[in-house]
Amino acid sequence: MKIISCIKPVPDPASRLTINESKTWIKDQDLTFVASEADNYALEEALRLKEKHGGEVVVISMGGEEAARVLRSGLAMGADRAIHLLDPKFKGSDEFTIAAALANAIEKDGGADLILAGVQSDDLGTGMTGTMIAGFLGCANATVVVGVEANPDTKSLKVRRELEGGINETVELPMPAMLTIQFGINQPRYASLKGIMAAKKKEFKVWSAADLRLEDGQIGKAGAMYDVKEILIPERKSKVEMITGSPEEAAATLVEKLRKEAKVL
Amino acid sequence: MIFVIAEHRDRKLKPITSELLVFAQRVSRDFGQPITAVVLGADTGAVVDELKARKIDRVIAADHEQLAEYTPDTYVDVLKGIIEKEKAFLVLIGHTTQGMDFAPRLAVALRRPLIAGCVEYEKQGDRLILTRQIFNAKMNMKTIPRGEPPYLATASPGAFPADEVESGGNAEVVQIPVEFRRSPQRKILERVDAPKGQADLSSAPIIVSGGRGLKEKQNFHLIFELAEAIGGSVGASRPVVDAEWLPREYQIGSSGQTVSPKLYFAIGISGAIQHLVGMQSSRCIVAINKDAEAPIFKVAHYGIVEDLFKVVPALTKIFKDLKQG
Numbered sequence: 001m002k003i004i005s006c007i008k009p010v011p012d013p014a015s016r017l018t019i020n021e022s023k024t025w026i027k028d029q030d031l032t033f034v035a036s037e038a039d040n041y042a043l044e045e046a047l048r049l050k051e052k053h054g055g056e057v058v059v060i061s062m063g064g065e066e067a068a069r070v071l072r073s074g075l076a077m078g079a080d081r082a083i084h085l086l087d088p089k090f091k092g093s094d095e096f097t098i099a100a101a102l103a104n105a106i107e108k109d110g111g112a113d114l115i116l117a118g119v120q121s122d123d124l125g126t127g128m129t130g131t132m133i134a135g136f137l138g139c140a141n142a143t144v145v146v147g148v149e150a151n152p153d154t155k156s157l158k159v160r161r162e163l164e165g166g167i168n169e170t171v172e173l174p175m176p177a178m179l180t181i182q183f184g185i186n187q188p189r190y191a192s193l194k195g196i197m198a199a200k201k202k203e204f205k206v207w208s209a210a211d212l213r214l215e216d217g218q219i220g221k222a223g224a225m226y227d228v229k230e231i232l233i234p235e236r237k238s239k240v241e242m243i244t245g246s247p248e249e250a251a252a253t254l255v256e257k258l259r260k261e262a263k264v265l
Numbered sequence: 266m267i268f269v270i271a272e273h274r275d276r277k278l279k280p281i282t283s284e285l286l287v288f289a290q291r292v293s294r295d296f297g298q299p300i301t302a303v304v305l306g307a308d309t310g311a312v313v314d315e316l317k318a319r320k321i322d323r324v325i326a327a328d329h330e331q332l333a334e335y336t337p338d339t340y341v342d343v344l345k346g347i348i349e350k351e352k353a354f355l356v357l358i359g360h361t362t363q364g365m366d367f368a369p370r371l372a373v374a375l376r377r378p379l380i381a382g383c384v385e386y387e388k389q390g391d392r393l394i395l396t397r398q399i400f401n402a403k404m405n406m407k408t409i410p411r412g413e414p415p416y417l418a419t420a421s422p423g424a425f426p427a428d429e430v431e432s433g434g435n436a437e438v439v440q441i442p443v444e445f446r447r448s449p450q451r452k453i454l455e456r457v458d459a460p461k462g463q464a465d466l467s468s469a470p471i472i473v474s475g476g477r478g479l480k481e482k483q484n485f486h487l488i489f490e491l492a493e494a495i496g497g498s499v500g501a502s503r504p505v506v507d508a509e510w511l512p513r514e515y516q517i518g519s520s521g522q523t524v525s526p527k528l529y530f531a532i533g534i535s536g537a538i539q540h541l542v543g544m545q546s547s548r549c550i551v552a553i554n555k556d557a558e559a560p561i562f563k564v565a566h567y568g569i570v571e572d573l574f575k576v577v578p579a580l581t582k583i584f585k586d587l588k589q590g
Contacts, residue, residue: 096378096379122400122401124399125400127369128368128381131365132372134370135369135372135373139450140450141337141370144362144365144520158454161362163362163456163520164361164362164519165520165523166520166521166522167457169455170453170456171451172451173451173452174450183503183504184503184506225372225378225411225412226408227408228407228408229407229409231407232404233403234404240552240563240568241566242562242568242569242570243567247571247572247575247579251569254567254580255580255583258549258567262548264471264528265528
């Protein structure tokens with residue numbers, strides 16, 4: 001089975017984020033980037049499926065040095081090779097253009113039986129890109145996946161999806177398929193020292209927009225489906241009452257208010 | 266035309282559909298666009314009747330036995346056909362596990378913009394600006410979809426108040442013929458409800474919930490101790506359950522339990538929208554978090570911006586003392 005696992009580089013969750021001068025994105029020059037958390041679950045699932053059924057795991061990402069970094073971590077975790085989509089022209093991409101480029105790259109690499117991505121990213125968090133790849137490739141898809149059973153002989157999959165209110169549904173779909181993987185499906189492994197050393201010798205392809213035969217109008221900001229007007233910190237609509245003081249004082253004030261004001265104790 | 270793609274199960278509309286209708290009714294007033302609700306399913310009569318009573322202009326029903334169960338393949342096929350035939354302005358879909366399973370593919374099929382996870386919109390001149398939350402609801406992003414309509418948008422559950430949906434319309438009902446050129450790739454095998462464990466929180470009067478801010482499994486005893494001292498039940502946010510600090514049945518939020526106790530403590534929980542939809546109707550919400558920007562403070566009634574490792578033991582001590590004396 002050939003499995004392609006998509007990884008998005010996002011600012012380290014511990015970073016302090018500030019909005020840039022033009023208010024169109026965050027100031028990202030000095031941030032450390034890591035793989036978006038849900039993509040780690042996707043990669044772990046890919047590695048487990050390969051361990052069970054054989055084949056290979058290819059990690060793919062778009063971006064500058066931050067993408068190379070998350071791809072190297074993916075190789076260190078156990079992926080067999082990496083594809084880095086690197087081109088200044090990709091700058092300003094939205095979900096649609098990223099998905100189009102990833103789909104092109106997957107086709108150029110000879111397709112895949114299974115394409116995995118995290119259910120949503122830690123930055124935009126819209127959960128669109130993975131499923132859009134399925135749209136571009138015209139393959140089957142399932143989102144919010146919490147269990148995968150593959151049958152390479154019949155080229156089919158049984159996957160469990162997590163719906164609202166704790167309901168799970170099991171669906172069957174043919175390969176090739178695109179799945180978005182839910183948080184918590186597994187416990188992602190850490191890269192071992194051996195893995196990190198081995199990663200240095202693994203194949204690492206770098207493809208530009210021209211390599212993917214993508215025209216300027218289809219990529220980056222030019223191909224994007226929307227403009228960002230403004231990014232802002234939302235105003236608080238609620239009238240939360242902030243309680244200050246030392247931890248002991250704050251605790252005492254809170255209890256007093258819960259008893260006398262809110263009358264819930 | 267504004268299209269609302271209805272979500273329904275067991276011959277009833279899901280609450281998200283009313284939220285989408287509220288979104289549509291507001292946009293309709295601002296942009297002078299009529300509203301069509303679209304129902305895909307088999308035996309859709311009851312759902313169509315429910316929609317017909319709302320203040321909208323038309324209900325399109327695509328009734329076919331192959332639509333009895335949702336699949337992304339059939340939904341994209343049928344909806345693409347409906348939307349392309351009309352001068353559509355906006356297509357509204359729920360930002361749910363069903364909506365987000367097909368909306369991105371529909372956007373690709375139509376080659377039109379999709380703004381996912383909308384919480385607000387505004388009108389600027391004759392442009393529609395759609396706002397969505399990013400970075401786990403810490404920031405909002407205002408977007409302007411490009412090019413000619415239609416634009417697609419998914420609405421975050423809870424962003425538009427379902428109880429403000431206007432009724433009293435006289436919608437025309439149109440049954441459209443459905444034909445499939447091929448059978449869907451995906452099929453449903455079974456659907457099961459989550460096991461209700463010991464942690465059924467739906468009727469708990471007081472819930473003390475812990476989140477990722479507790480840092481490690483070993484620290485979760487702080488939450489159990491406070492819950493015991495105050496006589497409440499323990500809950501958790503998704504990351505806690507994903508990290509296997511607690512079993513899945515403790516999870517509160519869109520993919521876990523929905524609760525509305527009289528008192529809810531959110532401790533070390535930042536307040537992702539998925540968590541908020543599961544607890545925001547609680548009567549009194551207390552948030553304890555060291556990050557003053559955390560979105561949980563938006564729904565809280567009382568907030569303490571402080572290290573939880575200091576405040577929680579102090580609270581537990583007060584409740585223990587109260588009990589004894």
